[in-house]
Amino acid sequence: MLTEEKYVAVGTDGSAQADRAVEWAAAEAARRNRPLRLVHGFIWPLLRVSTAPVPGVEGSGLRAAAEDLLAAAAERARTVAPEIPITAELETGAPVPALLAAAQDAELLVIGSRRLDPVTGLIIGSVGVELAACAPCPVVVVNDGTPAAGTPQRIVVGIDGFDHEHGPAQAAAVLDFAFDAAERRAAEVVVVHATGRHGHSGAEEAAIWAAVTEWADKHPDVAVQSVTEPSSPATALLTHAAGADLLVLGAHGWGGLAGILHGSVSRQALWRAPCPVAVVRADG
Known part of the structure; x- marks a missing residue:
């Protein structure tokens, strides 16, 4: 029986890293018998940028694009775990505050990240570092490293x-x-x-x-x-x-x-x- 007092939260921004995180989080939510909550930090209103549709162009605008992003992430999650409830939230704010807010009642917070670039050595993505240090629940950072097929778990x-x-x-x-x-x-x-x-x-x-x-x-x-x-x-x-x-x-x-x-x-x-x-x- 599915319980809803806690959930698995996952941040998404439409990137390949976020897609991997959504799939991992959906599978984990199914393992834990928890709902999945998709979260996207929608920063544009804070920057006083118009998010409304372009006049005469149906489905245009930054808000519509963000809603489409969340819808695509939800569909991706359903292909992994069709049996769990999935909600999508467009949170006004930068990614870290939006995800920290979602983490308050979460059993687990999941985000995607690329590993350190092996050629340039550049640090790619600091959101995971900040969330891991501050979130009130466990944080899983899903990178582009995955076990080989057939590897013992x-x-x-x-x-x-x-x-x-x-x-x-x-x-x-x-x-x-x-x-x-x-x-x-x-x-x-x-x-x-x-x-x-x-x-x-x-x-x-x-x-x-x-x-x-x-x-x-x-x-x-x-x-x-x-x-x-x-x-x-x-x-x-x-x-x-x-x-x-x-x-x-x-x-x-x-x-x-x-x-x-x-x-x-x-x-x-x-x-x-x-x-x-x-x-x-x-x-x-």
């Missing part, structure tokens, strides 16, 4: 240590999201803990794997693989994310908020990961 989880204020709560939120995603897909969970060159204490290692064991016990049908890598977090996560269905990171710690804003692991993952990336807040 895997959810890769990045866990840092328990040596900071948010460590235990963040680990719990990330593991809960990852095991739930794996169970819905009949996928394996691969937990990656990168220690760097200097390693971590035995107590910290024990705390991390105790947390993993707790969530594995809650999801006995999910296969779990735990990996400790003596390399940098970014290197370890991007290596294991190759061919994965989803890479799950936290919004605190080396997979987290400070990194998203100032250049650490999450930013590299959002721009370079070869699969969709979920950023989960401890309170999200």
Whole structure:
């Protein structure tokens, strides 16, 4: 039975990246048995630009174009998940505020993005970075990296240590999201803990794997693989994310908020990961 108190929200602007996000979000909404809400930030009224039709030209004008964009996105979503309710909202405002408003009552927010350009190294698209840092619910950034056909389903989880204020709560939120995603897909969970060159204490290692064991016990049908890598977090996560269905990171710690804003692991993952990336807040 479909429940409507929560929904999956997805931003769309008619681009190829947004189309991939709409398809991913529709499939995820079906897996979660949730409605899908399509959102387009319609900024032109704020810029005092006329959105009315061109006189004598039926169906013209910026508003009509935006409505057509949403209609096309809804049709794309229906081809993926015809059984779920789908609504489309034209929100006046810039993309980030419009999507943050939609995220307030969402179970999940999905957006599309291209990865870091491998030739020029230019950063393409900062909306995902800002939303991942600010949204009150988990955010999934769907890029142009997808698993190869026939690849075993895997959810890769990045866990840092328990040596900071948010460590235990963040680990719990990330593991809960990852095991739930794996169970819905009949996928394996691969937990990656990168220690760097200097390693971590035995107590910290024990705390991390105790947390993993707790969530594995809650999801006995999910296969779990735990990996400790003596390399940098970014290197370890991007290596294991190759061919994965989803890479799950936290919004605190080396997979987290400070990194998203100032250049650490999450930013590299959002721009370079070869699969969709979920950023989960401890309170999200």
